[in-house]
Amino acid sequence: MEHHLTVSRTARYQQLGTLSAHTRRVWFVCHGYGQLAAYFVRHFAFLTETDPATVVIAPEGLSRFYLNGTGGRVGASWMTRDDRLNEIQDHINFLNQLAGNVLADCPADVEVTVLGFSQGTATVGRWLAQAAFRPAQLILWAGSFPDDLPAAAAQYLLQNLPLSLVVGTDDEYISPTQTAAIQQQLQQLGATPQLHTFRGKHELNRAILEKLAYGSRQ
Template identity: 75%
Template sequence: MEHHLTVARTARYQQLGELSAQTRRVWFVCHGYGQLAAYFIRHFAFLVEADPTTVIIAPEGLSRFYLSGNGGRVGASWMTRDDRLHEIDDHVNFLNQLAAVVLPQCPPDVQVTVLGFSQGTATVSRWLTHARFRPAHLVLWAGSFPDDIDATVAQSLLHALRLTIVIGSDDEYITLTQAEQQFQYLEQFAALTHLVTFPGKHELNRAILEKLAVSEQ
């Protein structure tokens, strides 16, 4: 018979920029499957260089593994289908604890952007339905909002929330048609939804990140 035991463990996250009373913007950015926060966060370094009042926080999935065989490069995952609900709970708790450490170091009116990439889109979406703050902007990049989130819960989160869906024109995992369907699905919750495309694959794009950052100023 299977049982579960809640234990304390150490979670890891990366940070660019210094949290202070001068911090105006905080981005929480969640990586995709098989990535590590230390490498993922590098894509956002130019935002801090351009604006020292911006801080980037990149949490890392609690499950790490070798990407090939029994050694070599290591990646992290937010969850798998095995014991999925407990993994979701663990990550929601982790991210809530992280926000509770980060946000009190900022002014009360700090603007929070939450970005999920690939597998990270489901993670940030589920997190925000249980978060103790409301972001100014949610970015779902090369992924989707989970359709198993209760409609009432989704409505509470997404109503009047600025929401940007980003997709590369040649994404190997998600088609533009699927992204457009996601756009239409989320519109029903009265989110302020925008669909942004760029020439590229399943990847981040600096030019789009720059536009997102400028639009928040």
């Protein structure tokens, strides 16, 4: 018979910039399947380099594994289908604790952006449905919003929330048909997603990131 035991463990995250009373913007960015936060966060370095009032936080999935065989490069995952519900809740607990620590060092009116990439899009959706704060904007990049959230919780989160859906024109994992289905799902939940596309594959894009980061301030 299978049993579960809740234990303490050490979670890892990366931070760019310094949290202080002068922090005005915080980005939480969640990587995709098989990535590590230390490499993923590099894509966002320009945010803190150009604006000392911005801090980027990149949490890392709790499950790490060798990408090929039993050695070499290591990647991380947010969840698999095995013991799925406990994995999801463990990550929500981790992200809530992390956000609480980070935001406690910021002014009360700090602007929070949450970005999920690939597998990270479902992770941030589930997390924000149980988070103690509401982001200023949500970015779902090359991934979908989780379809297993209770409709009422999803609708409450997405109502009047600035939401961007980003996908490359040559994304090998998300077809135009799938993108349209994601848009329809979000609209049915009361969201008004803004679609951004770029010429590229299953990857981040600097120009789109800049547009999302600075568009409202230009």
